[in-house]
Amino acid sequence: MGRWEPDARGRLEQAALALYGERGFEQTTVAEIAARAGLTERTFFRHFADKREVLFAGAGSLQDLLVSTLDSTPDSAAPIDAIAAALAAAGARLQERREYARQRQTVIAANAELQERELIKLASLSAALADTLRRRGVTDPAASLAAEAGIAVFRIAFELWINDQRDLPQLIRESLDELKAVTAGE
């Protein structure tokens, strides 16, 4: 293998997930991840700040996708419909990486610190959606509630998806319909 490292980032990600699954997150070192990927530690640190970031590096682009989709919905759309459009876009992207998402979820479910980090990530996504709605003229508490409801729908659909054959965008639509029925008192 030459100096050029094709898809170094993807290889590091795969190696890390495999090792976290085999040995546990705590027991895995950056040196082992780099070795498994056939790369150096130096290359690892060019792509990730630490071994935890391998699992959370996607959060920024997921947030960008949610916010840009929300922002591109017509101003006339009801807040919950604008949120639904954003979740559908995020769901479609994650759907393409189902196997990765499953492996990642297994690692996170086994580690309390990673679960906390995941909660913080979801809270950040909710705050970003609420900010975007406010920028579009939705007042509070409607903006916060629509964002929180959207993230709750996303999280619950995601959990179903991990153990289910259905597609994530479909599960998001079904969970949102279920939330509508629940809040309507059904």
Next chain:
Amino acid sequence: MGRWEPDARGRLEQAALALYGERGFEQTTVAEIAARAGLTERTFFRHFADKREVLFAGAGSLQDLLVSTLDSTPDSAAPIDAIAAALAAAGARLQERREYARQRQTVIAANAELQERELIKLASLSAALADTLRRRGVTDPAASLAAEAGIAVFRIAFELWINDQRDLPQLIRESLDELKAVTAGE
């Protein structure tokens, strides 16, 4: 002051909150909290495992109140109405401690670690509500969604309450109505 320490727990709580507010949570030691309360460190540790627990010791009884109220609603109540009853009970209890709640919130807002702990507490409350609904025969995802929606309403009403003259139970009712309007597409 004699060996008998009237309301040692309450005094420690007040001393801790005052010091966290004055110096910051990180900068305050257990020795300082005990001294401010006119008590010994030994007494502190009879009541709290560490200085963080002073801020989170109430979570258990809040969860008990939510779960027992939810459990005592008629089986015929719609899940969201059962959740609303539980939130009303929790709101009424917190209302009695408004000044404490405000001080506590100021301390938590100033410290990332405490904010994370608060997120975990809310996630635990949501899980406990969902478990209780499932025990009462509500299926998933309705049980999880009703619980998550309830905790979102609670959190947002709580934030309003901290900076508002209205009562928490009233703000909880208004936020729930707002969530219903939002999910109905209004």
